[in-house]
Amino acid sequence: MLWVDDYRPKTLDGLHYHVGLSQRLKSLAASGDFPHMLFYGPSGAGKKTRIAATLNELFGSGVERIDQRVFLTPSRKKLDVNVVQSNYHIELTPSEVGNYDRVVIQEIIKEIAQTQQVDVSAKHRFKVVVINEADSLSRDAQAALRRTMEKYMSNLRIILCANSTSRLIAPIKSRCLLIRVAAPNHEEMLTVLNHVAKRAGAGSLPEDRADEIISDANGNMRKAILVFEAMKMQSPDLSSSLAIAKPDWETYCYKVGDMIIQEQTPQRVMEVRTKLYELLSHCIPPTIILKTIADRVVQKVDESLKADIMHWAAIYENRMRIGNKKIYHLEAWVVKVMSLYKQFFLGIELGDFDDFI
Amino acid sequence: MATSFFQARAPAKKKSGKEKENVVNPSLQPWVEKYRPETIDDVSSQEHIVSVLRKTLSSSNLPHMLFYGPPGTGKTSTILALARQLFGPDNFRSRVLELNASDERGISIVREKVKNFARQTPRAEAVASDGKKYPCPPYKIIILDEADSMTQDAQAALRRIMENYARITRFCLVCNYVTRIIEPLASRCSKFRFKPLDSSSARQRLEHIALAEKVPVNEDVISALVSTSSGDLRRAVTYLQSAARLSAATEPPSAILPQDIQEIAGVVPDAIIRKLAQTLGVDVTLIGGRDGDVEMGDAASLTVEPDLRGFDLIRETVRSLIREGYSASQVLSQWLKAHSQLHDVIVEHPTLTGRQKSACALVMAEADKALCDGADEELWILEVALRVHKAVTS
Numbered sequence: 001m002l003w004v005d006d007y008r009p010k011t012l013d014g015l016h017y018h019v020g021l022s023q024r025l026k027s028l029a030a031s032g033d034f035p036h037m038l039f040y041g042p043s044g045a046g047k048k049t050r051i052a053a054t055l056n057e058l059f060g061s062g063v064e065r066i067d068q069r070v071f072l073t074p075s076r077k078k079l080d081v082n083v084v085q086s087n088y089h090i091e092l093t094p095s096e097v098g099n100y101d102r103v104v105i106q107e108i109i110k111e112i113a114q115t116q117q118v119d120v121s122a123k124h125r126f127k128v129v130v131i132n133e134a135d136s137l138s139r140d141a142q143a144a145l146r147r148t149m150e151k152y153m154s155n156l157r158i159i160l161c162a163n164s165t166s167r168l169i170a171p172i173k174s175r176c177l178l179i180r181v182a183a184p185n186h187e188e189m190l191t192v193l194n195h196v197a198k199r200a201g202a203g204s205l206p207e208d209r210a211d212e213i214i215s216d217a218n219g220n221m222r223k224a225i226l227v228f229e230a231m232k233m234q235s236p237d238l239s240s241s242l243a244i245a246k247p248d249w250e251t252y253c254y255k256v257g258d259m260i261i262q263e264q265t266p267q268r269v270m271e272v273r274t275k276l277y278e279l280l281s282h283c284i285p286p287t288i289i290l291k292t293i294a295d296r297v298v299q300k301v302d303e304s305l306k307a308d309i310m311h312w313a314a315i316y317e318n319r320m321r322i323g324n325k326k327i328y329h330l331e332a333w334v335v336k337v338m339s340l341y342k343q344f345f346l347g348i349e350l351g352d353f354d355d356f357i
Numbered sequence: 358m359a360t361s362f363f364q365a366r367a368p369a370k371k372k373s374g375k376e377k378e379n380v381v382n383p384s385l386q387p388w389v390e391k392y393r394p395e396t397i398d399d400v401s402s403q404e405h406i407v408s409v410l411r412k413t414l415s416s417s418n419l420p421h422m423l424f425y426g427p428p429g430t431g432k433t434s435t436i437l438a439l440a441r442q443l444f445g446p447d448n449f450r451s452r453v454l455e456l457n458a459s460d461e462r463g464i465s466i467v468r469e470k471v472k473n474f475a476r477q478t479p480r481a482e483a484v485a486s487d488g489k490k491y492p493c494p495p496y497k498i499i500i501l502d503e504a505d506s507m508t509q510d511a512q513a514a515l516r517r518i519m520e521n522y523a524r525i526t527r528f529c530l531v532c533n534y535v536t537r538i539i540e541p542l543a544s545r546c547s548k549f550r551f552k553p554l555d556s557s558s559a560r561q562r563l564e565h566i567a568l569a570e571k572v573p574v575n576e577d578v579i580s581a582l583v584s585t586s587s588g589d590l591r592r593a594v595t596y597l598q599s600a601a602r603l604s605a606a607t608e609p610p611s612a613i614l615p616q617d618i619q620e621i622a623g624v625v626p627d628a629i630i631r632k633l634a635q636t637l638g639v640d641v642t643l644i645g646g647r648d649g650d651v652e653m654g655d656a657a658s659l660t661v662e663p664d665l666r667g668f669d670l671i672r673e674t675v676r677s678l679i680r681e682g683y684s685a686s687q688v689l690s691q692w693l694k695a696h697s698q699l700h701d702v703i704v705e706h707p708t709l710t711g712r713q714k715s716a717c718a719l720v721m722a723e724a725d726k727a728l729c730d731g732a733d734e735e736l737w738i739l740e741v742a743l744r745v746h747k748a749v750t751s
Contacts, residue, residue, distance in 0.1 A: 024603055031602055035387070035595070040623075041682035074463055143506040147433075147457035153387055165623060166686035166728045171428045171533075174592035175389075177599045178623040183680040219680040287733050298668070306668040307743040314740035318732040 003229045004222055007196050010061070012053045015046070016195060017188035018181065025050065025179075029057040034124070036149055038134070038160045038173065041181035044220030047161050050181060051130060054159075055089055059123055062086035073103050091130040095137060102140040105131075109145070113152030126157050134160035135167040142169045149175050183219030190214065196225055202232055216244050249284045250292060257296030264338035269331070276330050286326040290317055290333065297337060305344055312336045388598045389591050392566050397438045400431050401590065402558035406549045410439055417443075417494035421519060421528045423543060425535040426551025429589030432531045433502055435551075440498050445491035452479060452493075457502035467514040471499060475522040497526050504530040505537035512539045519545050553588025563593055572601045574613055581615035585622040596621050625683045625691055633688075636674045637746040671746060675739045685734035689721055689741065716748035 009015050012022045012029075028034055039047045064086045071079040079100050084091040090112065094101035112127050131137070149158055149172075158176075165173060184192065190210055197205045209231070217224035227244055234245075256275050259268060279289050294313040298306045316333040320326050394400045397410050413419045424432040444452045454474045456466075479497050501507070519528055519542070530546060532538060554562075560579050567574045574597075586593035599621050600613045619626065678688065724737045 028602060031605065033386075033602065035599060035602070040684065042680055045682060074465065140506060143503055147502055150387070150390060153390065164686075164734055165684040166734060167731055170589070173623075174429055174586075174589055174595060177595070178621065180620075180623060180682045182682040218676070291733065291736065303667055307747060310736070310739055310743060314727070314732070314736040317736050318727040318730055321731050 002226070003196055003200055004225045007199050007225075008049055009053060010056055012050075012057050015050065015053060016192050017184045018046075021050070021179065021181070022053075025054050026057055028177075029054055032124075034058065034126070034157055035177040036158045036160075036175055037179055038162065038165065038168070038176035039179045039181055040135075040162045040165050042183050042219060043163060044217070044222040044224075045181045045183045046221060047181045048132075050179075051159055051161060055128060055130075058128070059086075059088040062088050069108075071097075071100075071104050071107050073100055079104065088124075089128040089130060091132065093132040094141060095133045099138060101138055102144050105137075105141045105144045109148050109152070109156065109158075113148065113156045116155065126153075126155055128157050128159060130159045130161065132161050133163075135162040135164055137168075139169065142172055146171045146175070184221055185219075186214055189217070189219075189221060189224055192221060193224060193228060196228065200232075212244055249279060249282065249289075252279060253289060253292040254296045257293045257300070260293070260297055260334060260337055261300050261341070264342045269335060269338070272334050273327070273331055276327060276334075280326065286320055286330060287317055290320070290330060293334075301341065302344065305340060308340055309337055312340075387595070388566060388570065389594050392562075392569075392594065393434050394431070394438050396442055397435060400435050400438065401562045402554045403431060403435070403551055406435065406551065409549070410435070414439075414442060414492060417492045419494070419496070419498075419527045421523070421546040422530070423535070423538065423546035423548045424529065424531045424551060425533065425538075425548065427553055427588065428533060429586070429591035429593075430551040430553060431590065432551050436498075436500055436529050436531060440500070443491065443498075444493055445489065448491070448493055452497045453500065454497070455500045455502060463508065464510045464514050467511045467518070471515070472518055474499060475518055475526040478525055495525070498529060499526060500529045500531065502531045503533075505532035505534045509539060512542050516541050516545070554590050555588075556583045559583050559586070559588070559590055559593060562590060563597060566594060566597065570601065572597070572613070577615045578613050578618060581618040585618060585624055592622075623684070623687060625688055629678070629681075629683070630688070630691055633674060633678065633742070636671060637742055638749045668743070671742050672739060675735065675742055678738065679735050685738050686725070686728050688738060689724060689728070713748045713751075717745050720744040720748075 012026045015022045039051060041047055064084055067083050067085060069081050069083050069092075071081060073079065077100070079097045081092055081094070081096055081104055090108065092104070092108065094104040097104060109129065112129055115127075117125050117127065145158070160168075160172075160176065162168065165178065193205055193210055193213065197203065205228070213224050213227050213231070216227060230245065252275070256272055256279075259272055259275070262268075276289070280286065290313055294309060298309055301309065312333055316329045316336070319332075320329040323329060397407050397414075400407055422436075424436065426432055440453045441449060454471070456471070474497070477497070479495055504512075515528070528546070530538065530542070535543065535548070535550075560583055563579055563582055564574075566572075567579075578600075582593045582596055586596065596618055600617050603617065603621075604611050604613045720741050724741045727737050728734065
């Protein structure tokens with residue numbers, strides 16, 4: 001197994017950082033009246049780990065099994081959803097099925113809500129439904145949660161897990177206890193890395209290597225541990241000054257960024273286009289592509305241009321969400337950046353051009 | 358009274374032999390349910406609506422109704438309380454059909470379920486088991502909760518049904534956005550607008566609940582609850598309960614502090630917003646409020662390398678903000694709120710002109726729209742930060 005999974009803390013006491021938060025969760029789990037909860041925070045901060053540990057605290061360890069459930073839409077379309085369930089909880093990602101997530105929510109909640117806990121020895125009467133990626137639930141699905149969350153409170157608790165609360169509707173937020181899981185800071189990450197090193201028997205982790213890993217991970221604990229493991233695989237003694245291997249797509253994106261800076265011609269746009277297509281066809285999310293390239297470009301341009309480049313990145317990223325074809329907007333941004341750059345160098349104002357934004 | 362509501366419905370779904378076991382332990386209930394108003398007179402702060410509805414209790418005549426207003430103002434509570442007062446616990450189940458967004462409400466359901474229920478003639482009045490007398494008027498009520506999430510077609514299908522069975526059935530539509538209800542439906546109903554709770558009645562209700570639950574709270578905590586919930590009583594009650602749980606669970610039980618409420622509500626601490634504003638070149642020392650020096654300790658979590666300038670400084674600040682996990686919309690709204698609360702100070706702010714302030718407001722509006730569309734949070738917070746910076750420093 002990967003270290004990330006292997007050394008994932010199973011209990012609230014085993015968690016290394018946000019001690020105050022763990023304490024709260026523990027007292028909540030002990031108190032009996034457990035509220036609906038919404039965990040939010042950046043990825044790799046440990047939301048899922050905390051949810052799992054809370055469940056463990058609530059019910060003790062149970063046997064989990066992975067199932068595939070089939071839901072039927074009113075129009076008799078079949079939907080397959082993967083769920084993880086135990087006797088006490090069920091975990092699912094309704095956004096897997098896109099627009100039909102409402103059906104999944106309606107069915108699953110009703111099903112759980114209408115079945116009683118039959119096990120007399122169970123610690124709690126209720127079951128828990130864990131909904132992952134709650135921020136990508138459609139509005140309909142969120143609306144479907146509203147009244148049910150109140151009505152079936154005796155049989156059911158909901159734990160939502162999201163990256164941000166921006167996209168959740170207010171009625172949902174007002175029914176949940178909001179739990180913010182911030183990304184760990186430098187020292188906290190160092191503690192965790194050292195702990196993993198010790199557990200894995202990898203010897204001590206040199207401090208400068210640890211610093212490198214941490215600054216590369218940018219608050220993402222999962223990434224940090226994965227990188228650490230990869231490094232360990234490459235050089236078991238951790239001493240050689242091996243650079244942290246960047247993922248292929250990242251170097252590729254950087255290359256695209258460099259190409260934009262080197263030359264601003266229609267030919268170059270075509271070359272960039274093929275590269276972008278290549279990235280998209282490898283399933284790199286377009287937002288990530290845009291952000292990575294933008295990062296690279298702003299490193300290389302004059303201070304006065306940086307704000308504008310990020311401005312257009314924000315605009316085109318938004319359009320990409322609303323629109324259908326991602327490549328148009330990526331390209332539009334590339335062309336925009338090229339024209340900004342060229343204008344800056346030639347010192348001319350192409351004011352009329354702005355009408356076509 | 359929520360318990361009786363639960364019990365009334367429970368036997369239909371579960372095996373009747375288990376009825377006794379289904380009684381919910383009141384101490385484990387969410388307070389939102391526990392303190393739902395039992396009669397319409399208990400409904401906070403909506404005097405006008407209550408007075409109109411009280412007349413219907415005595416006259417036993419009821420129009421079709423459309424309740425609309427922001428969340429947590431008591432729309433669902435009002436109609437449930439009214440229905441209970443009209444029919445009593447025994448007839449409640451046979452006379453009231455409640456459908457909400459969690460039920461399938463496509464056009465087929467409207468055609469079958471709603472229509473079937475609407476066309477049944479209500480049975481003759483039975484003697485209430487609890488000895489009280491209920492008006493029990495000769496019609497049924499269909500509550501369509503969260504009606505704004507019904508499709509246009511389903512709403513259209515309701516039109517004729519509402520008229521045809523008006524003699525024996527009343528509809529009550531409950532929604533947040535009245536604009537999402539099609540015009541023909543809205544014109545068939547008498548509309549009731551629920552306004553956000555004013556702070557005094559919210560305060561009163563919270564104190565009542567705190568007293569009943571024996572939770573020690575002081576003025577500051579209630580104020581924090583009222584201000585963070587902005588007129589949404591349900592949110593305030595949920596926060597109060599969460600805070601009470603957390604404080605009761607520690608050993609020894611600690612007092613509830615306003616900061617706890619803020620943390621539960623997911624509010625970004627003042628100090629962090631100030632730090633951010635400072636990074637952008639807004640002169641925070643001139644903005645009033647509490648003493649800046651004391652609070653700066655909180656902002657230490659936003660660590661940025663000291664030798665960064667301009668663009669890189671802003672970008673690093675934004676990144677650390679995102680890493681802390683604060684949601685972008687919260688940051689934005691608080692930003693705006695901070696501006697409006699401290700409006701007077703900002704107006705007299707020596708360096709901020711009206712033009713600069715409008716530029717800030719404009720970019721925040723754009724960002725809000727983008728975030729609603731699901732745009733990337735980091736990019737947009739950065740965008741807001743950069744443009745505010747530009748506006749303020751130019």
